[in-house]
Amino acid sequence: MSKEDLIKQAKQAVLDGDEEAAEAMAKKVISEGINPVDIINEGLTPAMTEVGDGFANEEISLPGVLVAAEAMTTAIEIMEPHISSEETAEKQGTVVIGTIEGDIHDIGKRIVATMLRVYGFEVHDLGRDVPIDVFVEKVKEIKPDIVGTSSLMTTTMAGQKMLEEKLQAAGLRKNVKTMIGGAATTQEWANKIGCDCYAEDANDTVLKAKELIK
Numbered sequence: 001m002s003k004e005d006l007i008k009q010a011k012q013a014v015l016d017g018d019e020e021a022a023e024a025m026a027k028k029v030i031s032e033g034i035n036p037v038d039i040i041n042e043g044l045t046p047a048m049t050e051v052g053d054g055f056a057n058e059e060i061s062l063p064g065v066l067v068a069a070e071a072m073t074t075a076i077e078i079m080e081p082h083i084s085s086e087e088t089a090e091k092q093g094t095v096v097i098g099t100i101e102g103d104i105h106d107i108g109k110r111i112v113a114t115m116l117r118v119y120g121f122e123v124h125d126l127g128r129d130v131p132i133d134v135f136v137e138k139v140k141e142i143k144p145d146i147v148g149t150s151s152l153m154t155t156t157m158a159g160q161k162m163l164e165e166k167l168q169a170a171g172l173r174k175n176v177k178t179m180i181g182g183a184a185t186t187q188e189w190a191n192k193i194g195c196d197c198y199a200e201d202a203n204d205t206v207l208k209a210k211e212l213i214k
Ligand code: B12
Pocket: 045, 048, 049, 051, 052, 053, 055, 056, 062, 065, 066, 069, 073, 097, 102, 103, 104, 105, 106, 107, 108, 109, 111, 112, 148, 149, 150, 151, 152, 153, 154, 155, 179, 180, 181, 182, 183, 184, 198, 199, 200, 201, 202, 203, 205
């Protein structure tokens, strides 16, 4: 089966919220030796964006979003262990990443974490709905080069500002770069809260993370 066919199947599985189809597609990607990153970038992610737009336009219900998200997560979980590091990737820096407190969206953050690993970063993924103090403690403990937070909701963005303040208060901010992402965030928001960097998607994150640790 060609890569194009599998990209189509990946899109359809997410749009239909069909977990079984997503699983079959992901297994096929592995057995055919196709690069899972292409399937994520060209199939799963655009389909999830379409679902998000449908939800915003009230064409798709919340349960519809949920099954789409489950199909996407299933496919990513199967493919993730088969995403190989770039042969040439030199060891880059260390990144602590997580979705901010109050926010359970983790699909995008997970893709970002995977891509950073592929390009040589050591990534500590704290998961989702992560309390601000847990980020601060982790920064204290492992002294990463970058701490990245994801926020998909306008109600949770404030946590990113709080993290800046708490890192500052703990005397940790000068030794760590901060990065934000997720649908609720923008470059303006990063500027406003004094965050070092905003990235739009996983590729942008890798490029900017490399810049940040230079
Ligand atoms: C899937 C989804 C869900 C799934 C989440 C499943 C999961 N495990 O993540 C479910 C169904 C559970 C869900 C629940 C809810 N959702 Co929802 N959800 C979405 C949806 C449709 C897609 C998000 C997604 O996965 N996109 C695909 C990924 C690949 O993209 P991404 O997350 O943006 O990530 C990319 C970039 O942003 C960036 N990035 C992401 N993180 C990071 C981090 C760093 C450090 C960097 C540098 C970059 C980066 O790189 C990623 C890869 O390219 C969005 C719509 C949207 N436009 O985003 C709504 C959306 C985020 N949800 C929304 C809402 C309101 C909710 C609920 C409150 C609904 C409810 N009434 O219960 C709950 C949230 C409960 C909570 N406390 O968190 C709203 C938020 C509105 C707002 N402005 O605040 C949105 C925008 C929908 C809408 N238009 O109203 N949701």
